[in-house]
Amino acid sequence: MFSRVFRYYSGRVYIKVTGEDLERFINQAVRDGIIFYNGKKLPYSFRAEVSTQDFKRLRKAAKGSGIKIAIRAKYGFPFVALRWRRRKGLIVGLFLIFTALTVLSQFVITIDVEGNDRVPTEQIFAEAEKLGLKTWVLKNNLDLEQISKKLQENIPDLIWATIDERGTNMKIRVVEKTLPEKVIYQGDLIAAKTGFVDQVIVIQGIPVVKEGDTVKKGQVLIKAAGGMTEYSIDVSNSREVKQNLVDAPAAKGFVRGRVWYSAEKEVKLAEEFTEKTGRITVGWGIKIQDRVIMITNQNNPYEQAITETKSYALPSWRNWRFPVELIKVTYEETKNVHVERTVSEARQLAEAQAREELRSLIPAEAQVLREKVRIRTSENKVEYVRLEVETFEELAVYRQ
């Protein structure tokens, strides 16, 4: 091993010696301190290896005896070094590229803003620049956490800001404050739900329904008071009469009433379903164009599983995408579960499910007047439960 390293380091020249009286030449060379390696005699020549330093001295031993020395091959570091010395420009170029990359990668070259809608990007840029984040500054000098905190404080419309460093690119991600939704007072008040009117209070407009009426969803409850038509006459040209319909002032008022909600649920006494066991295996692979090569967990390790595939690609550049993608396959084990329930359990479950369904339908401010759970007959080992809820709530809404 060591002698091989030495052999490579000092370099070898493979020579072919031809001529008369080769033995005399060998003796002469050996006496001069030259070492031959792997000497072989061929019918009319002598082949051997000598080190690079020895090769230069061979000429002396060969002098005046009609011996010819030819180089067959060269091996070792000195020759490689020589080749590289000839390609000095290439090495300098490589070095320059590496230096340039190292130096340039220390700077911020591009800044992006993401997530802003109302706040103009220029404002965020300007604010970031005040805090020291601008192009061509050294990345190491930036305290990104501090800058994002300050950025968030300085722009009042932002509720959250963070800066991601992606090489030479800085990505400012922001979240704007959500403004409260504006209620537009316009036009008629209509029924939001089908219900029974209990109270009508009109502030402005003409009521169309009265207490005791049953209204359908979308029906007009309070009509905006009289639309007006405005005529404008141009004095110089009386033929042209402009006719503008001026919007009537919006209807205002309250219409409260009772609304019924119902949900029907059925629960089987015996049921089969699949359930996740919680065991997850992740397999990684590489996707090269259309071919997928899985590196870990080639196959689904479970009998039953939900498979989810996610791929990670390098950022694409213009139309070009890096053809190799990383793929992560998640196998989530599932199992079949068989459940048996008693009648009361099934009814409770059905009631709970029905309640859950209604919860999203009934507005929070509604007043629940009555609740009724109706158990319908169980057929074929299935329990049918109907939940009825009566509420008192505001019916009138403006047309969207």
Next chain:
Amino acid sequence: MFKKLQKHAGELLELPDDVLDSGPRIVIVGRNKMTVEYFTEVVQFTNEEIILKTPVGRLRILGKGFVLSTVLQTEIHLEGQINGLSFEEG
């Protein structure tokens, strides 16, 4: 006279022979590796026969496919099938 004295002194001190003798030291490992130390020069070298000049006469090695793995000033390492070894005057 001096040689004789040298020999006697050596025997007295129980030194190994190769230190005292001026002849070659030949080491053969197996049948295909051989080292000859203290030779004077190569007289003949072919694939089947190597003749080396030593202070005690010519050393003739017969065999097949000889390769001189290393040739140093007083030392020669050779590989190949060794068939015979003999000393000749001269």
